[in-house]
Amino acid sequence: MYSDLQKRYVKEIKTNQEQSEAIKNLTIKIHELEHNLQEQRQRIEQLERKKVSWKTSGISGKRSRTPGGEVTSRRDISKEKESCCSKYLELLLKEIKKLKKENEKLSTERRALKNELAGLDEDFFEEVEDLKHAVQESVKLNNQYEKCLKQISVMYGLPFTTHL
Template identity: 80%
Template sequence: MNCFCFRLLQVYNELQKRYVKETKINKEQSEAIKNLTIKINELEHNLQEQRQRIEQLECKNVSWKTSAVSGKLSQTPEGGVTSHGNISAKKESCCSRYLELLLKEIKKLKKENGKLLAEKRALKNELAGLDKDFFEEVEDLKHAVQESMKLNNEYEKCLKQISVIYGLPFTAHL
């Protein structure tokens, strides 16, 4: 009986440790998801700003250009003439690379966010099986184990007294 109580207590302790661990993991993942969502929103906002900036630059570039051929002269807002040549091509190339990097980063973060959300759902489903009644039952079992251990200790005391009275050696197998 005492081994059963001990084993039951072990199972209960393991269950408590697992519950605490799962709760901690769930909190960490919730925080990671929150941080990733914030980062994704920031990157999307940044991407949108960069797109708007590119559109503005393209509109200015189109309205002031007198020729679309590289190396030709363009009109400046003040009415002067400048040579754009490879400068606008370099800017365009740089902006498009920057946008590509932003898009890749957003895709990567969305993928990671999706994985974390799926794992969070799985953990929540697993914890859902451990409802309030379950923990109340575990508490009842814990109380029963404690009472049983007290009773076992009383029995052991009685056995020791009886063995002393009758002169028998008492050996506890615990």
């Protein structure tokens, strides 16, 4: 009983540590993604400013040819970049939401485990140690009883079975 309890306690501590590490990693990842999102937003703002400056300077009407011979305007290229950036931002936002949900779930579970461990005070562990000692003593006493029973069964010629 004690060993099961001790194993459970060690397992709970290990789980708590793993969850703390996971929360830490998720938090770092969230911050990285938020930073990346902020950079992408700034990039979009810069592209929008360039787009406005192209429109005001009259450059947006210029056309160029791609290596394949297609005619494109800077406006088309700008729209492609903007579309690509918005898709990337959407993906980043989804990933951030997913990580935040997982972070909240792990935080809740970690708090529950912490509360459960808080209920185990020093007296509890002392009592468990006392029980462990009592079990060890009873095992020793049982072994002595078994030896005595073997001796008595040999003296009287009775068959000794370990399980009565």
